[in-house]
Amino acid sequence: MGTDNAFAELGLAPDATDSEVKAAWRRLVSQWHPDRNSSADAVARMQRINRAFEEIRNAGPRTSQAERPHASHRTARPHAAGTQDSNGNGNGNTTRGFHEKARADSTASRDSAAAEDGQPQRRPIYRKVKLTLEEAAAGCIKAMQGKITDTCVVCAGAGHQVLGGNCAQCGGSGAIPKRAFFGWPTGYYECNACLGGGIARRPCKACAGAGKMAPRAYKVNVRIPPGVRDGALLHVNGGRPHPGSPPADLEIRVEVAEHAFFKLDDDGTTRCDIPVDGFAWIANRSIQVPTVVGLQALKLKRDQLAYRMKGHGFPVARGGVRGDQVVTVLPIFPDHLTADQEILLDQLLATTSGPAGLSSDSRLRTWNHSMRAWERGMSKRGQ
Template sequence: MTLDESFRELGLSPGSSDADVKVAWRRLAAHWHPDRNASPHALRKIQRINRAVEEIRQWRASGYADLQRTPEAPAGAPEVVVDQQVSITLEEACAGCSRDLHGEVVEDCAECRGSGREARSSMCTRCDGEGRARSHFWFPWLAAGGPCDTCAGRGVVHAACSACSGQGRTRPRKYRCRIDVPAGTRHGETLHVHARVQGRQREHALHLRVSVELQQHDVFRMEADGTVQCAMPVDGFAWMAERWTEVPSPRGLQQMRLRRNALTYRIKGHGLGGADCIVTIEPLFPAELGAEQQLLIDRLIAGNTGARGTAARKRMDAWQAQLAGRIRRQAPP
């Protein structure tokens, strides 16, 4: 069960608070608890409700922050541009889909402003605030004095910032965002998402540039105009008999009637962006007819041109009469 499915199970939107989740759980549990509800589906329903609450609880505990989507670049602080990539199938590109994006926000420490040091300084104990290294020779005038390597010659030192342990940056704040990939999106297109996310110390404006990658397909081949091509084998006898068959399209299997005079079929609107899906069939026949197949062919012939009163028999009799008449006219007197 995904996070969005968990919220839907509770009748809530993904941005609902912990208090909303608790209220929804109490309401649904009171209705679906097997001790109060005689429905045979009550046990399964309460299990799904509890699972949904647990999924949301684990999500909250993971430290992820929800993005606040905005229709355009928010005013105020400059946006941070984040490049991401999503990979989708041809079926998802035709119908549209959703994807979850994950990332991190890292901030400079507000206490030390990114320096990693405390603002207040103290005297360097190694050089006693002189800024020069002490000599370890018996005769100090023989040693060339240099800057103290502890305080870099300043005579004062700054302790590591206690708020960030001297790192100068806060711990990363992970975020999650679900984006919609519109139907008809093509390979290489870039989707733009503007949002705000609450970091550990302040709010950030994000600009997500999402590059779409269309996966290679093992059944369909897409043309530049969005038309989808598909080649499939069919039974030759089923093709001759104009039987119904199932053919694939990016929008699922479709029922199609075979025609003896056609090898190519067009399914309108089942390609990418409203284009068509074109299916080319290959009728398959045996290299040689077996004895049983020969008998079946004989029965078909007997029931077609061999049966009196059929249209095929009448057409055959007319043709044979026409041929016999020509032979008599050409015979010598």
């Protein structure tokens, strides 16, 4: 527990004196000691109070009121549950009251800075956008819509407005004594009017005590740049509100879905395995190859299975030049030939073989000559 949190636990400002610290500790002990308080959280609260007191004592002696500038303008009321400054604003003496004042001061400072900029302070909206690999490569425009709930600017999200002074229902103690037979108190419960803060307040009329305004719908078109990768973060500045602008800054995380047949490398290379007709591959025909930006023609070569298509891959960097696409063809032949296919193959073989089985290709002629010499040698050895 830090020193600031320790003062907040005792319901004190960070500049409280030693006497104020001791007075606040005694008052809280008398209220929350398990021998006097039968509530379920009395033990835990008492432990926090003691830890806070020890933390402040270990931090060293505090300046007395007489030595503090303008100390004469403060009224020390250790027995009361709340105090007021010279303007009549309550600063509270419990953890809840201290945080309420700190939150109000922080909100006022933030709103003041925003007012100087001429625009309200708005929290960013966090969204996800799912893209296909083609959308991520080429860039696109995505319509994003939803609902946003603004924090009430009147009460800064607290749901109430602090009036100052002690709560009228509990007298500033933040607790209401439980009554049993003959009117004797048997414990305490938290004051509903101030929720244990001890400071007078009222529900905020602007938000009906909810702390948030009614949800409002928004719809905005977001331009996705080409070359975004999975996991990339995009920031869309809300800027000054105008029709069609986002209601606040958008923080967008990109999710690129896995593709059915493309694989993406870190250098922007896309890889694709394509089954092709084996006869078309033998015949050096052209086929249509899918790329991330559409179909492209590719001429096959019967002695080649892998092809590199320059500049048809994914952008190497966001908005930069595109990488290559590597295509691997897988020639597919029928498992069983039809009668017509057998006839056509016989005719094809006849055109490639010369008289007496001699081929027009030198490699086949050399092989056939070697085979005949080998057969003659085998015949002689067998005689």
